[in-house]
Amino acid sequence: xxxxxxxxxxxxxxxxxFTMVSVELVTAQTAMINIQSRDRTSLNGExxxxxxxxxxxxxxxVWLEKKPQKKTDFFEYSFEGAPVLKVPGDxxxxxxxxxxYEGTVWYKKQFTSSLQPGKRLFVYFGAVxxxxxxxxxxxxxxxxxxxxxxxxxxxxxxxRKGENSLIxxxxxxxxxxxxxxxGYDWFNYGGxxxxxDLVETSNTYIEDYFIxxxxxxxxxxxxxxxxxxxxxxxxxxxxxxxxxLAHSTKTDGKGIARVEFSSDFDLWSPENPKRYEVIVESExxxxxxxxxxxxxxxxxxxxxxxxxxxxxxxxNIHEExxxxxxxxxxxxxxRQLLTPAKELGCNLVRLVHYxxxxxMVKEAEKxxxxxxxxxxxxQHIQFSDSxxxxxxxxxxxxxxxxxxxxxxxVIWALSNETYPGTPxxxxxxxxxxxxxxxxxxxxxxxxxxxxxxYENNTFGVKDSLYLHSDIVSINEYIGxxxxxxxxxxxxxxxxxxxxxxxxxxxFGGEALYGNNDGPADEAAYWTExxxxxxxxxxxxxxxxxxxxxxxxxxxxxxxxxxxxMHPVYQQGYNRKGxxxxxxxxxxxWYIMKKYFKSK
Numbered sequence: 001x002x003x004x005x006x007x008x009x010x011x012x013x014x015x016x017x018f019t020m021v022s023v024e025l026v027t028a029q030t031a032m033i034n035i036q037s038r039d040r041t042s043l044n045g046e047x048x049x050x051x052x053x054x055x056x057x058x059x060x061x062v063w064l065e066k067k068p069q070k071k072t073d074f075f076e077y078s079f080e081g082a083p084v085l086k087v088p089g090d091x092x093x094x095x096x097x098x099x100x101y102e103g104t105v106w107y108k109k110q111f112t113s114s115l116q117p118g119k120r121l122f123v124y125f126g127a128v129x130x131x132x133x134x135x136x137x138x139x140x141x142x143x144x145x146x147x148x149x150x151x152x153x154x155x156x157x158x159x160r161k162g163e164n165s166l167i168x169x170x171x172x173x174x175x176x177x178x179x180x181x182x183g184y185d186w187f188n189y190g191g192x193x194x195x196x197d198l199v200e201t202s203n204t205y206i207e208d209y210f211i212x213x214x215x216x217x218x219x220x221x222x223x224x225x226x227x228x229x230x231x232x233x234x235x236x237x238x239x240x241x242x243x244x245l246a247h248s249t250k251t252d253g254k255g256i257a258r259v260e261f262s263s264d265f266d267l268w269s270p271e272n273p274k275r276y277e278v279i280v281e282s283e284x285x286x287x288x289x290x291x292x293x294x295x296x297x298x299x300x301x302x303x304x305x306x307x308x309x310x311x312x313x314x315x316n317i318h319e320e321x322x323x324x325x326x327x328x329x330x331x332x333x334x335r336q337l338l339t340p341a342k343e344l345g346c347n348l349v350r351l352v353h354y355x356x357x358x359x360m361v362k363e364a365e366k367x368x369x370x371x372x373x374x375x376x377x378x379q380h381i382q383f384s385d386s387x388x389x390x391x392x393x394x395x396x397x398x399x400x401x402x403x404x405x406x407x408x409x410v411i412w413a414l415s416n417e418t419y420p421g422t423p424x425x426x427x428x429x430x431x432x433x434x435x436x437x438x439x440x441x442x443x444x445x446x447x448x449x450x451x452x453x454y455e456n457n458t459f460g461v462k463d464s465l466y467l468h469s470d471i472v473s474i475n476e477y478i479g480x481x482x483x484x485x486x487x488x489x490x491x492x493x494x495x496x497x498x499x500x501x502x503x504x505x506x507f508g509g510e511a512l513y514g515n516n517d518g519p520a521d522e523a524a525y526w527t528e529x530x531x532x533x534x535x536x537x538x539x540x541x542x543x544x545x546x547x548x549x550x551x552x553x554x555x556x557x558x559x560x561x562x563x564x565m566h567p568v569y570q571q572g573y574n575r576k577g578x579x580x581x582x583x584x585x586x587x588x589w590y591i592m593k594k595y596f597k598s599k
Contacts, residue, residue, distance in 0.1 A: 034208040034401065038287055040124070040197035043109055043166070047192070048082040049091070052104040062106055063135035063167045079108045087196055088126065090189035091170075093326035100562070102188055107168040111198070113159045120201045120229075121159055123166065124152040126194025126329075126357060130178060133169040145391065146179060147172070148354035148376060149398035152199070168192060177385040179395060180378040185574065186318055186353070187560040189327040194357050204229025205285045210404050211238065211259065211278060213293050215442045218307060220262045221293070227255035227282060237281040251282075267306045268292030268407045270347040273368035275407070292365065292407035298444045298470040301547035303501050305370075305410070312503060312550025313596040314348040314372070315341050315578070319356045322557040322581040328356075334363040340579060341556060342367060344589070345596030350505065350552050353378050353416050355399045365408030373399060374413035374448075377432075381415075383424035392432050400439045409443065412436050415465070416448040417475060426464055433468040444470035448505050454478065457486030462496035471549070472497055473505040478541070479534040480509035488540040501549035504542070508554045509534040511588070512569045513580035526569040531576075532587035539595050553592055557581060 050062060062077045085091055091098050091105050098105075115121050125132065129147030133140065137160060142153040172190025174182040207228035214222035225236050232255035238247045240263070247261040266274045275292040295306050302309045317337055321328045328334065334357070341349050348370040351360060355373055364371050375395055382388060396414070403409045414432055418425055429447060436445050447465040452474060454460075459476070466472050472495060478484060495502065511531035517524070524530045535553070542548060558577035564570040573581060578589040 034206075034287075034405075038199055038201075040195075040199050043111060043123075043196040043198060044087055045109075046084045047087045048079045048108040049085040050077060050079065050082055050106040050108075051091075051095075051098065051101070052106055053101070055104055057104060057106055057169065063140070063169075064138050065108075065165065065167075082108075085191065087192045088194045088329040089191065090129075090193050090327040091191035092187075092189055093324065102173050102190065104169060104171045104173075105191055107170060107192055109166045109168075109196075111164055111166065112162055113164055113198075114161060115156070115159055115200070118203050120154060120156040120203060120205065122152045122154050122199045122201070124150065124195075124197045124199050125168075125192065126150050126196070128168065128170050128192050128194075129172045129188075129190050130175070131169075131171040131173075135167040135169075137165055146395050146398065147193070148356070149395055150194075150358075150402055151398065177382045177387060177391075179381065179391055180353070180376040181380050181382065183380060183563075184353070184376075184378055185561050185563060187320065187562065189320075193327045194329055202229070202284045204231040204234070204282070206280055206282055206287050207255075208401065209259075209280055209287075210440075211280070211291055212405060212407065212442055213265075213295050214260075216295065216297055218267065218295055219265060221260065223259045225249070225251070225257045225259060225280060225282070227251055227257075227285075229255075229284070231284060234283040237279075239279040239281070240276050241279070242276050265293040268294040268365075269306060270368040270370065273366060273408075275365070289405065291405055294407050296370075296410040296443060298501060301499055301501050301549075303444070303471070303549045310347070310549075311599045312348045312370070312552070313346050313599055314350050314550055314552035315344060315346050315592075316350045316352050316506065316552055316555035317341065317356075318352060318555065318557070318559045319354070319360065320557070320559045322559065322577075322579070323583065325560060325581070328360070331359045331363055334360040337556065338364055338367055338369060340583070341369060344556075344578070344593050348372060348410070348550070348552075350374070350413075352555070355402070358402060361403055361406050361409060365406055369408065370410045371403075371406070371408045372411045372413055373403060373409050374416060375399065377415040377418065377429070379417050379419075381418060381422070381425075383418075383422055383428040388424075389428060389431070392428065393435055396432060396436055397439060400436070404440055411471070412440065412443055412445050413473070414445060414447055417450045418447075418465075420451060420463060429465060430468050446471040446473045446503070448473040448475060450475040450506075452476065454482060454485065457484070457490060458492040458494060460494045466497045466500065470500070472500050472502045472547075474502065475506035475554075476504065477507060477509065477554075479537055484537065488537040489544065491541045491544045493544065493546055495546065498546065500547065502545055502547045503549055504545070504551040506552065506554040507534075507538050508576045508588070510569070510575035511586055512575055513558075513582075513584045513586055515569070526566075526575070528587040532591060535588040535591040539591065542595075551595075553578060553588075557583075 132144045144151040209225040210223035236257040249257045251257040275290045278291045350372040354376040449463040452461045558581045561574045
């Protein structure tokens with residue numbers, strides 16, 4: 001790229017950065033597939049990329065890949081000679097010119113296919129942020145909205161024998177009616193950020209299944225298996241070899257088989273993250289997965305794991321590789337984030353504020369960490385927009401479909417810091433909660449609020465969302481955004497839902513690692529000492545909270561956020577981490593570690 005081209009790109013990047021668009025919800029997902037237990041042909045690796053800050057790709061119809069046939073043919077695009085981006089991976093961290101870019105990038109990947117008769121083929125995307133249009137051999141095969149959940153398209157009748165061309169338009173511009181909306185406190189990494197795979201199945205295949213303990217049970221599985229294809233009535237076998245267990249059932253005319261069986265399971269827990277090989281067989285297909293069994297429920301004012309009260313020792317984590325300033329995507333990235341959470345003494349990770357990659361969820365489960373999965377319904381969502389209910393429901397079902405068989409996932413969180421006065425908010429989230437429980441009746445559901453008042457050293461908690469929540473989840477930043485109004489151990493609580501467990505889902509304050517100047521008081525904001533004082537005071541306050549069932553500091557690592565503009569202490573980072581972006585432990589780390597050890 002020459003100097004002129006770089007200058008031109010920079011101009012258009014600034015235009016695109018501040019251009020907000022509104023689009024109608026489009027999705028072309030027809031046949032679905034749970035690929036967690038299937039062999040995949042990876043399309044990861046190098047993809048050619050065209051950066052489109054002016055948004056001209058649609059007008060030029062770049063997916064047709066036109067090439068000059070004679071000297072008078074001119075086309076103002078070409079994938080030949082285009083730069084290369086790695087997939088999975090955000091485009092912002094791969095090209096300096098794209099560091100702050102919010103707009104369209106066109107990706108191209110060529111692959112070969114030799115699909116056999118009687119087989120079906122799907123292309124699966126772990127996630128594309130935020131809008132994706134997908135083209136195969138010049139034909140549009142579908143669109144998807146949402147930057148953090150998986151989607152797929154069937155290409156059985158469209159794929160060619162031999163060479164094929166797959167083109168993806170990835171657009172991470174913020175939308176007023178998007179999920180999330182235009183304003184949020186994390187970096188907007190764009191592109192094809194998670195794995196891309198080809199998945200081959202039989203003509204009638206096992207589309208999905210749910211094999212988990214029924215609610216309140218420690219020994220009985222209740223679930224289902226669903227087929228997709230012309231042969232809907234088939235015998236289904238479920239085997240767990242380690243338990244010498246074999247269960248048979250049969251699908252109905254809709255391809256659905258009800259499942260129920262019992263066994264003496266070695267239950268999954270943070271202390272014993274046991275999983276079994278589970279084999280699901282139909283007459284035409286077989287899938288195999290690693291599944292753990294555990295019970296999670298709210299009973300009265302307690303959270304019970306395997307029938308016993310559990311205190312959630314948690315930490316908030318964003319899906320960012322702190323050492324490299326990029327979106328995480330691999331098993332290694334996941335371990336890099338989860339290992340210090342284990343060292344801190346956590347038994348749960350709150351994966352904020354969107355569903356993280358399947359690698360993150362799987363590795364947490366292997367390591368004995370419970371997982372809180374959250375939708376990006378964050379702050380100023382336009383609930384009254386006519387498209388919003390369907391968008392929320394799509395994201396909900398994509399999240400639940402991917403992770404419903406992951407025993408480590410123990411809580412579905414459906415919103416964070418929304419506001420009661422927002423038109424349509426209460427009705428929309430109440431309906432979403434109902435749909436979540438219908439999709440999965442086995443896990444607790446919560447909404448996170450920061451709408452409590454604080455006067456005379458007393459918290460008043462009464463948000464109506466808790467009528468629909470199993471857990472009262474509260475974000476509070478006393479000591480940072482709001483000063484204490486009394487001694488922390490004298491704090492009082494007026495919670496309008498006294499029969500539910502309470503979880504402090506966020507608390508903390510900012511400190512630049514290594515800034516240890518001055519006393520640990522209000523005059524020393526941004527110091528490690530003052531952050532340490534916030535944590536010391538919070539721990540004293542925790543003893544005053546009725547029905548306290550867990551706490552979750554904000555957050556594990558410092559992370560990138562463009563809204564954090566302090567030129568000395570922030571420099572584009574939210575500094576509330578217990579660890580710096582280089583993994584350095586701040587003084588508050590040790591306060592939290594000691595507290596978790598005592599619980």
